[in-house]
Amino acid sequence: MTWPAVSVVMPILNEERHLAAAVRHVLSQDYPGELEVVLAVGPSKDRTQEVADSLAAADPRVKVVANPSGRTPSALNAAIAASSHSIVARIDGHAMMPSDYLRVAVETLEETGADNVGGIMAAEGETPWEQAVAAAMTSKIGVGNARFHTGGEGGPADTVYLGVFRRSALDRVRGYDEAFLRAQDWEMNHRIRQTGGVVWFQPRMRVSYRPRPNVRALARQYFHYGRWRRVVARQHKGTINLRYLAPPVALVGIVLGLVAGFFFWPAWLVPGAYVLAVVGACVPLGGGLPLSARAAIPVALATMHMAWGAGFLTSPPSLGADSRTARAQQQAA
Known part of the structure; x- marks a missing residue:
């Protein structure tokens, strides 16, 4: 050729x-x-x-x-x-x-x-x-x-x-x-x-x-990922799916479960189930990694999920309002 x-x-x-x-x-x-x-x-x-x-x-x-x-x-x-x-x-x-x-x-x-x-x-x-973040980022439980x-x-x-x-x-x-x-x-x-x-x-x-080299930097990264993915979903209808909705749904369920648990203890099963899921995930994901890295995988997974979900839920309508798609939608309206 x-x-x-x-x-x-x-x-x-x-x-x-x-x-x-x-x-x-x-x-x-x-x-x-x-x-x-x-x-x-x-x-x-x-x-x-x-x-x-x-x-x-x-x-x-x-x-x-x-x-x-x-x-x-x-x-x-x-x-x-x-x-x-x-x-x-x-x-x-x-x-x-x-x-x-x-x-x-x-x-x-x-x-x-x-x-x-x-x-x-x-x-x-x-x-x-x-190493823990890399394991989380290359897994379906971490990124779908x-x-x-x-x-x-x-x-x-x-x-x-x-x-x-x-x-x-x-x-x-x-x-x-x-x-x-x-x-x-x-x-x-x-x-x-x-x-x-x-x-x-x-x-x-x-x-x-x-x-990213620490929890704070990873949380900031995924918070902004979630915020801007919400912008894409607002401007391009039909592009959202369960993979993108899972983190905000999990965050809402955990927060509601923690609060409701003070009045109805079985509600604590919701955040408990999430903790068990991410802890259990470190077993297959941590193969070949040192113990310190395996122990950090649940923290990395939870940081990615919760930060992404928080960003998605708090994404302001003004974000991306100056984009081409947003301007075209305003002109059409």
Whole structure:
């Protein structure tokens, strides 16, 4: 086959430690076609801008563009606009892809006719806490049946991790909606599918992911995931399912059970059953992990569930009100 040229776009913010290695991973890909890397650099608090500029000065395949807002969807749109090629791959500034990542992606695009292909967000931890979160993030009890977390057979999917796109699809949906500070990938993949495109999960595309380093950071991450997933559900009717409703339902049931238990003790069976479920989950999930990591798995699961549920339940109607879909709905009304 004739290998198409690929533009790799990277939103960059505070990535001084990882940026040079991430770019090296891209430029050393086992890919026969032409490559370029576009770094959209936000206002970082470290030496990220200097590192990016030095990478561009050292290799003509690397280009740097500004992202004054520092927001991920704005960075992606700026990098896409500055890129040149018919295939566009989104990569994060600290991602370490396998050497055949782009080759497999382009082969899959050609074989399936899909508009976007992506693979597995392979969570891997170094500390016991990170190992516990990684186990939770790659399990169905932690994240439901999302294949880009848990793996599975290749095929059409609602969304995938990162993504390698046909530029024609990005042009068709006008790129990322910059109002979505979270869930921007899910939202854009939904629009790609709504306009007749196919999003394809390819399990051979694995990208290592480092989980949040402590409970507070994990809770903040999943709280915002829940808030923005509620925005997607409000604006794109019919996109919600039991997997997304489970955490808020569990949170409401636990809170009501704890309160009602003071008046009717059997109500305490509801939070008790949840505790038993997450504790029991650490047995199959903790295989091969040290005891300290296995003991932390229930904490990681509960943090993910409760924070996501709280974010979903408290998501304000004003969140995402400036998005394209919200504006179109207001104009139609």
